[in-house]
Amino acid sequence: MRVIATAGHVDHGKSTLVRRLTGMEPDRWAEERRRGLTLDLGFGWTRIGAEDVAFVDVPGHERFVPTMLAGAGPVPAVVFVVAADEGWKPQSAEHLAALHAFGVERGLLVVTKLDRADPGPATTEALRELAATSLGTVPTVACSGTSGEGLTGVRAAVGELVAGLPVPPAGADVRLWLDRAFTIRGAGTVVTGTLAAGTITTGDELDLGGTTVSVRGIESLGTERTTVRGVARVALNLRGVDRDRARRGHALLTPGAWLTTSEVDVRLRGAASADLHRELVLHLGTAAVPVRVRPLGTDTVRLALRTPLPLRVGDRGLLRDPGAHLIAAGADVLDVRPPELRRRGAARARGAELSGDLALAYLRRHGFVRAADFRAMGLPPAGNRVGDWLVDPGRFARLRSTVRDEVAAWSRAHPVAAGMPEDALRHRLGLPSADLLAPLLTGLETSSGLVRLPGTGLDPRVASALALLDEDFAAHPFRAPETDHLRDLGLGRRELAAAVRHGRLTPIADGVYLAPGTETRAADALAGLEQPFTVSAARRALDSTRRVMVPLLEHLDAVGVTEPLGDGTRRLR
Structure with a gap:
């Protein structure tokens, strides 16, 4: 599937064009149809060639620019509509400024209402305006939504437009910006949006504002599905979230794959940092968040977001002055976890740093x-x-x-x-x-x-004490030194532990230590006994004491040298 948006001045025929291409009514509300004015985002889809193409129809009136931005923000291409009888108008310019700020590079110019005027002048003027933006030179076609003249050419041009769009990776992390949220009786919360990349499958668990929700059902282009991959228009039935906790501007995310941040450093497009007001609104995806702006360099600023957003380096948004109804600048995200700016001159230094290798700078910092x-x-x-x-x-x-x-x-x-x-x-x-x-x-x-x-x-003092014990073990290898003797030699718990770690002593039980290799020597000595044997027989054969013999035999049992028979006797394994 391919998803593209419409753009253009109010009453230039965007909704009519979508209606004629798809056979669907993009204006969902009765008030929209009564007034003939798009107030909210509309949607329609059709099949062109081998592709399903979904249209996000945005309002053209200046009062609804934030809604337009929510529709245009998540999509990779646009059908720009200009009426032949009116030509380039104020909202045409504002919509184009928004698309340029978002960095949209793929588009098609459709000049409508050719039955009312020669489309040539409007086409020339519109192409000149578009050429100076990120869209550059675009193909153009003229049509009449009323008579249907030229619609075949429009369909063919849309087909060529979407055929050139890149296919995003199916394994990408999901970030679905929500543009609608509502409740269906018997189903619960349903959200819609444009899935830009990645894959969503029924049963998936996603993150919504820190809450884990599961996907109960998926619908795309009016059809129930078990899985859908971007790019796609989707409606998701969610389990685990109430309707009032999901709204436009929120995002469904792959859990743990996104950093939600309240501060970002961005590079401006189309404005200098000194020209910006300190209070603006950041539009990114379907979100619109008030921000405070702090200049860093001539074209870099830090944005303090009133509401945290899940962002990544490379995201493109725009800054808008809602009071003046102006697009202030495009904003390319450079760093979503920027350093604090506490020292004098830190902002200026940060601005210089942002012109270098940001990944390496971040790694060096941490x-x-x-x-x-x-x-x-x-x-x-x-x-x-x-x-x-x-x-x-x-x-x-x-x-x-x-x-x-x-x-x-x-x-x-x-x-x-x-x-x-x-x-x-x-x-x-x-x-x-x-x-x-x-x-x-x-x-x-x-x-x-x-x-x-x-x-x-080992410490020389400890080594000397162990040398004396080695002499004792040479004469009686199975007689463990008494605690008093160890203390007299200066071998406390720490010294004995060090000797064990160095392999100079074998711990048999608490306070009972023998020479290394005790297990092998004991097995050789016990092999000469009649099997099975008793503890007393083993004590005599090993020339030991009962204090040592009982824990030693238990140690030999544990390491697999001997096997207890349950009647007080043992045998060699």
Whole structure:
């Protein structure tokens, strides 16, 4: 499906053209039909060639410019209508200014009412006006909505227009700007909008203003569907939201894929920052939000939004002065998570920064950013990829040069420790995720969640005490030193834990330590016993004590060396 908008001065025949092309009545309200004046957004669709084409018919009267902007904002192309008997008019200019501010680049000029006047002069004037905007040179066709003359040419021209439009990716994140919301008895809340990209399927869960809603049903072009992909006009029956919490200007979003922000930095098109009023309205999608404007550079400003919006870098909107009924400027979103401007001269510096590589500038400012956050902001990947993170190469290089010093300082402060805990090192380095630590540990030793310098051993005092225990174990490998003896050697809990981490002791039970390799030596000694054997027989074979023997056999059971038989005896596995 392709979706295009109409534009043009009031009473130039936009709705009549849509009516003749689609056979549908775009003016939904009785008041519109009574007055012959479009007051709200209208819709109609038809098939042209191999494409379904949906029209968003916008009002042309100056009183309804905000409604026109809501209709034109989300669509990629426009049919611009000018009447042959009236030519270029004030709302023609305002609609064109809006399309230019939105950056619409694809269009078709339709000169209507050729049965009332020669379309040549109106065509020439309109083409001159359009050529000076983002639309540039566009094809043109003339017709009469009353007699039907020229409508075949209009259909063919519309077909050529939509055939040249790009096809958005089906896997894109969904952002459906709502243009209508209403209630249907027995169904509940229904919303409509133009799906610009992505795919929506029945049962999908989407985010609406921080609330998770599910898609109960989908209708597109009057037909119920189970799935729809952009670009498309859609009506969604939602579960999980009341009608009063959904309205024009809200957006249905892929959960977690968009950053909703109340401050953005934008580049202006068609105006200088010094020329703008401080209070304007930002129109983007179907939203219209009052903003405060703060100049940054000659063509860049910061917008403080009264209502947060889900925006991405590259979004195009426009700024409008509602008091003067003027389009003030186009606004291209540059940064949806801009830095604070607290220091003197910060605004000027920020303006200069906005002329450079914004993705790299953002990464340098934060150091480490999740790749998903860059996607949510609309920024291209920058820096180096480490797992799910993007990292600033300069920041990473500086950390890599200091990590050894951090580990060495820790070792000096904790001489009996077997190494610096990885979590402690991560916090000292200011890393937001443990995944970022591993690439910085080149040339360091790691084990059991500890980091140490190569060749780092135990504190000399601890090593000396363990050497004395080694002599005792050599004579009696299964006699654990008593607590008093360990204390006399200066081996407290921290020192013993360090010895265990270094592989110098094997913990059997609380306060019971034997030499490393105890399991293998015990298995060799127990192999000489008649199987099964008792605790007493094992104690005699290992020349041990009951204090050690019971926990040792339980330890051997746990590691699979021995097997308890349930009657107080065991056997080797």
